[in-house]
Amino acid sequence: MNILFTKNTDLSVISEELGDNISAACIEVIKTVPVKISLFDLKNHSLIFTSANGVKSFFQNGFQPNEDLTAKNYNRIYCVGEKTKRELRKNGFGTFKVLKNADTLSKFIVKYCQHEKFLHFCGNIAINILDKDLPLQNIQYEKVVVYHTEEIHPLVTEKYHAAVFFSPSGVRSFAKQNSFDDMMLFSIGETTSGELRKHTSKPVFTSEGNTLPSVLKLIKKKILNKD
Numbered sequence: 469m470n471i472l473f474t475k476n477t478d479l480s481v482i483s484e485e486l487g488d489n490i491s492a493a494c495i496e497v498i499k500t501v502p503v504k505i506s507l508f509d510l511k512n513h514s515l516i517f518t519s520a521n522g523v524k525s526f527f528q529n530g531f532q533p534n535e536d537l538t539a540k541n542y543n544r545i546y547c548v549g550e551k552t553k554r555e556l557r558k559n560g561f562g563t564f565k566v567l568k569n570a571d572t573l574s575k576f577i578v579k580y581c582q583h584e585k586f587l588h589f590c591g592n593i594a595i596n597i598l599d600k601d602l603p604l605q606n607i608q609y610e611k612v613v614v615y616h617t618e619e620i621h622p623l624v625t626e627k628y629h630a631a632v633f634f635s636p637s638g639v640r641s642f643a644k645q646n647s648f649d650d651m652m653l654f655s656i657g658e659t660t661s662g663e664l665r666k667h668t669s670k671p672v673f674t675s676e677g678n679t680l681p682s683v684l685k686l687i688k689k690k691i692l693n694k695d
């Protein structure tokens with residue numbers, strides 16, 4: 469069985485998890501381009517990161533959070549997903565709170581963080597949940613675009629039994645020149661699944677977590693009948 473992963477993924481991890489009967493290929497469907505912005509003072513703000521690319525571009529621009537809890541103007545860091553958390557740790561910073569998606573982060577902030585001021589370092593097509601929900605609750609929130617996501621629109625001529633999608637923009641890029649009709653469809657996250665359902669009436673299988681191991685576990689269950 470052939471499975472297409474719509475971003476570069478470690479094929480050795482896939483092979484180890486799914487076994488020799490599964491043949492995997494990776495094709496990039498989007499690319500990210502860092503945006504250069506002028507440095508400004510972060511004091512009195514909490515910081516939000518919803519992607520690893522947001523973290524990378526933040527530090528490439530020369531920003532440095534203040535994590536000293538004894539300082540008056542330290543920065544709390546909130547992030548979405550383990551991959552984003554790992555990227556922060558690679559740059560020497562921890563997190564105050566890690567949530568699984570933007571929706572749960574928004575609800576947490578509304579419930580517990582009404583008096584904080586937030587800067588969200590993200591891409592140009594970031595999910596609009598936070599900038600829609602937080603201002604309605606009179607919570608100060610500003611989106612800072614530090615990278616652009618561009619769709620590549622590859623034409624995929626080889627036939628695959630299944631395909632795995634990682635973002636709504638990846639779905640849109642793939643859909644430009646390809647059909648979903650003859651494949652099982654897997655996605656990481658409900659937002660990506662929602663975008664898939666705009667393009668096909670086929671069932672979409674959504675992993676419980678926003679990680680590669682989570683989606684591989686789902687593939688084992690649905691294709692290999694293994695828990």
